[in-house]
Amino acid sequence: MLKTPAPLRTVALLGGSGFLGQALASRLQAAGFRTRILTRSLEHARPLWLLPDARCETVDVHDRAALAAALRGCEGLVNLIGILNEKGDSGRGFRRAHVDTTVSALAAAEVAGVSRFVQVSALNADPEGPSHYLRSKGEAEQRVLETRSMRTAIVRPSVIFGAGDGLFGRFLPLVKFLPFLPLAGAGARMQPVFVGDVAEAILHILCDDQLPSGSVFELGGPEVWTLGRIVEFTAHMSGHFCPVFPLPAWAGRLQAELCEHLPGKPFSRDNWRSLTRDSVVQGTDGLAALGITATPLDAVVPALLKPTRRARDYSAERRGAHR
Ligand SMILES: NC(=O)c1ccc[n+]([C@@H]2O[C@H](COP(=O)([O-])OP(=O)(O)OC[C@H]3O[C@@H](n4cnc5c(N)ncnc54)[C@H](OP(=O)(O)O)[C@@H]3O)[C@@H](O)[C@H]2O)c1
Numbered sequence: 001m002l003k004t005p006a007p008l009r010t011v012a013l014l015g016g017s018g019f020l021g022q023a024l025a026s027r028l029q030a031a032g033f034r035t036r037i038l039t040r041s042l043e044h045a046r047p048l049w050l051l052p053d054a055r056c057e058t059v060d061v062h063d064r065a066a067l068a069a070a071l072r073g074c075e076g077l078v079n080l081i082g083i084l085n086e087k088g089d090s091g092r093g094f095r096r097a098h099v100d101t102t103v104s105a106l107a108a109a110e111v112a113g114v115s116r117f118v119q120v121s122a123l124n125a126d127p128e129g130p131s132h133y134l135r136s137k138g139e140a141e142q143r144v145l146e147t148r149s150m151r152t153a154i155v156r157p158s159v160i161f162g163a164g165d166g167l168f169g170r171f172l173p174l175v176k177f178l179p180f181l182p183l184a185g186a187g188a189r190m191q192p193v194f195v196g197d198v199a200e201a202i203l204h205i206l207c208d209d210q211l212p213s214g215s216v217f218e219l220g221g222p223e224v225w226t227l228g229r230i231v232e233f234t235a236h237m238s239g240h241f242c243p244v245f246p247l248p249a250w251a252g253r254l255q256a257e258l259c260e261h262l263p264g265k266p267f268s269r270d271n272w273r274s275l276t277r278d279s280v281v282q283g284t285d286g287l288a289a290l291g292i293t294a295t296p297l298d299a300v301v302p303a304l305l306k307p308t309r310r311a312r313d314y315s316a317e318r319r320g321a322h323r
Contacts, residue, residue: 008075008116008206012036014061014105015080017045019164020120020195024078027199029053031207038070061101064108071112076206078118079105084133084166085265091132094270098136102143110149117152118202119144123191123218124277125156131273145214153205155198155286157219158279161297162195163304168234170266172305175235175242182245184252184267185275186228191220194295197287204290217286222294224280239307 011028013021016037025035029051037056039045045056059070061081071077081101086093102119109117125137144152159167174181198219205211225233228244235242247255252272259267287294 008033010034010036010074011076011078011206012038012071012074012114013078013080014038014101015082015120016078017048017056018080018082019162019166020160020198021080022047022164023162023195024080024199024202025051025054027196027203031203036070036074038067062104064104064111067104067108068111071108071114074112074114076116076118077105077109077114078120078202078206080120081105082120082122082137084271085268086132086270089132089260089269091136094132094136095139098133098140099143102140106143106147110147115150116206117144117147117150118205119152119154120202121154121156123156123158123220123279123281124274129274130276131270133270133274134277141216148213151211151213153211153214154216155201155205155219156216157193157198158191158221158281159193160195160198161192161221161301165195167192167230168301168305171231171234172238175231175238175240178242180243180245181231182247182251182255183228183231184247184255184272186226186231186244186246188227188275189224189278189280190227190230191224191280192230192297193219193221193287194297194300197221197292197295200292201287201290204292217289218281218283219286220281220294222296225297227275233301234305237302237305 011033013025013035015021016025017039025048028035035054037045037048037054038059042056042058048054048056057070059067061067079102083097121137121141124134125141126134127138129135129138141154144154161167201219228246231244256267256269256272
């Protein structure tokens with residue numbers, strides 16, 4: 001049975017040390033909430049150490065008793081845990097990171113008396129989806145929707161942009177050095193959404209007492225971009241020239257397989273399978289439903305990608321020397 005929501009004062013974040021978690025912690029802080037950042041390592045949460053009303057604690061999310069103890073006194077919990085790649089390609093890593101952690105978080109939250117739970121999922125999350133990532137995100141969503149003991153909600157963002165993102169930040173080093181880029185999934189369509197808007201959406205959801213439990217919000221920005229256009233925009237805005245050559249499916253798969261052997265696994269077969277589905281809002285526009293005006297990419301990204309003075313000075317010298 002759904003509990004009457006307690007007044008919201010303290011919100012715990014699982015995976016709060018990451019890109020979206022940091023933006024959310026700052027937004028919650030500005031809105032007057034105390035946050036508890038539950039992390040595998042305090043070092044991961046270093047950028048949040050100085051937030052005055054944030055308390056960082058280490059916890060093993062798979063240890064339900066320890067997690068319940070860490071959640072005591074929190075009215076809200078936001079689960080932001082997510083990975084883009086696993087070791088190997090069996091799906092076990094994705095299940096453990098997405099499904100097992102969600103099951104554990106729900107169980108611990110119930111024991112600790114948490115009344116609101118927000119799950120950060122992804123567009124196209126689907127237990128029958130084409131990739132381990134999307135299937136495990138979909139299965140985790142199902143576990144959230146089965147929960148009756150607290151008010152739950154799910155947000156499903158498209159790709160998220162902002163300072164420190166994994167989208168423009170991922171391609172910038174490549175377009176700086178490559179004369180052109182053969183790209184798997186270049187035609188995949190996505191609706192980049194600003195990190196600040198996603199944080200704002202989660203804040204609205206946490207604060208809305210009238211929201212039916214199990215509400216799902218698909219979050220996308222104001223424009224649809226292909227991955228290829230995003231990469232060319234990254235090159236252009238950072239002062240480089242790097243045309244994109246879309247790879248056919250067979251070559252895209254091969255590129256993904258090769259990239260799995262590079263340090264940091266920048267791209268994988270599973271990423272490639274996820275790209276076979278356009279990451280665009282299909283149903284109701286979640287940001288609009290929450291009364292949030294989506295921030296266009298043009299308003300944020302050019303400043304993030306602006307060439308540094310040093311790079312611009314060197315290129316001027318090269319031009320002067322006819323090189
Ligand atoms: N960024 C995007 O474009 C995007 C798009 C759609 C959906 N999402 C979803 O949004 C959420 C946040 O994304 P993000 O970009 O902020 O990701 P991120 O920067 O990689 O942060 C994810 C956090 O999850 C925790 N984590 C990772 N693996 C874990 C594991 N095996 N066990 C326990 N905790 C683990 C880490 O926290 P600690 O190291 O502190 O434990 C990490 O800080 C994720 O669920 C992601 O799938 C992101």
